[in-house]
Amino acid sequence: MKERTAELAVVSNKSFQASTAVNLHHYDISSALQTTLEFNELIAIFCNKIQATVPHNSVEYTNDEFGLSFKRGIVGRHSCSYALKVEDQQLGELKLTRTHRFGKDELAMLESLLCCLIYPLRNATLFHQALQMAYTDPLTQTHNRAGFNDMLAREIKRANRCEQHLSLIFVDIDHFKALNDEYGHDCGDMALAAVASKVKDSVRGSDVVFRYGGEEFVIMLIDTNLDAAAVIAERVRTCIESQTLAYGMEVLNITASLGVSSLRGNENMESFIKRADTAMYKAKQTGRNRVCVA
Numbered sequence: 001m002k003e004r005t006a007e008l009a010v011v012s013n014k015s016f017q018a019s020t021a022v023n024l025h026h027y028d029i030s031s032a033l034q035t036t037l038e039f040n041e042l043i044a045i046f047c048n049k050i051q052a053t054v055p056h057n058s059v060e061y062t063n064d065e066f067g068l069s070f071k072r073g074i075v076g077r078h079s080c081s082y083a084l085k086v087e088d089q090q091l092g093e094l095k096l097t098r099t100h101r102f103g104k105d106e107l108a109m110l111e112s113l114l115c116c117l118i119y120p121l122r123n124a125t126l127f128h129q130a131l132q133m134a135y136t137d138p139l140t141q142t143h144n145r146a147g148f149n150d151m152l153a154r155e156i157k158r159a160n161r162c163e164q165h166l167s168l169i170f171v172d173i174d175h176f177k178a179l180n181d182e183y184g185h186d187c188g189d190m191a192l193a194a195v196a197s198k199v200k201d202s203v204r205g206s207d208v209v210f211r212y213g214g215e216e217f218v219i220m221l222i223d224t225n226l227d228a229a230a231v232i233a234e235r236v237r238t239c240i241e242s243q244t245l246a247y248g249m250e251v252l253n254i255t256a257s258l259g260v261s262s263l264r265g266n267e268n269m270e271s272f273i274k275r276a277d278t279a280m281y282k283a284k285q286t287g288r289n290r291v292c293v294a
């Protein structure tokens with residue numbers, strides 16, 4: 001345990017003499033932390049387990065890499081905080097607070113106990129990084145189709161349970177084959193990345209953009225009804241149309257056709273997707289560079 005302590009940036013130089021009881025306590029915490037790879041659960045388990053040894057009123061955990069901010073309890077005026085790190089990997093920041101000062105011995109104990117948290121946190125980080133890579137399209141940095149299917153299934157259940165709206169917008173670039181044929185695949189790739197970036201910029205942070213296929217994207221709009229989704233689709237269409245792309249000496253204008261659908265009661269995933277896709281094809285058939293609503 002001492003050896004590990006030395007590699008962790010989080011832990012102070014103060015030495016800590018482990019007794020048998022303390023070893024058992026460490027073992028108990030380490031075992032409990034094996035049970036999950038979710039950051040919030042790890043922090044909650046850790047804090048529950050150390051409550052008797054290092055009493056505290058509140059905990060705050062932030063992790064910029066994954067955009068996490070987890071707070072629990074009532075904040076006290078005395079605090080101790082740790083930037084958690086192993087080797088060169090940042091694992092977030094943990095802050096405990098309470099109404100009275102943290103004593104020296106308590107802090108030494110806490111620092112020793114943090115060793116139990118570091119490696120489970122690193123495993124959670126590696127797991128979530130792998131998940132992110134598996135669900136991200138490398139060219140456009142949007143979520144990929146595998147991510148879409150998983151998330152849509154989850155969001156349909158949630159929308160039904162919470163009686164919330166859920167909408168989809170299919171976005172398909174117009175005459176993309178001609179662009180590839182005339183200017184080459186690199187130009188096509190650049191256009192795809194540019195359109196994806198425009199689409200992401202023209203929706204809210206809570207809306208999720210996926211690359212559905214070659215030159216087709218889909219936007220998932222949580223808690224958004226059909227009327228609002230149609231307005232957003234029109235905004236996305238205008239944004240794509242107004243963008244000019246420079247490729248060598250060429251200036252390219254790109255347009256897209258969009259189809260919108262909103263989840264109906266008891267509708268399954270296939271039908272929900274199909275209606276948005278069909279609306280998008282209608283936009284193609286009726287002249288392109290337009291929005292059609294299912």
Ligand SMILES: Nc1nc2c(ncn2[C@@H]2O[C@H](COP(=O)(O)OP(=O)(O)OP(=O)(O)O)[C@@H](O)[C@H]2O)c(=O)[nH]1
Nearest residue numbers: 172173174175176177178180185188189214215284
């Ligand atoms: N550069 C590039 N092209 C791609 C990629 N994925 C698919 N494509 C191309 O996208 C083109 C899609 O062509 P079509 O499905 O005929 O559609 P379109 O030319 O956009 O015509 P409309 O959709 O009817 O307006 C094909 O030529 C594909 O090869 C990619 O990752 N990069």
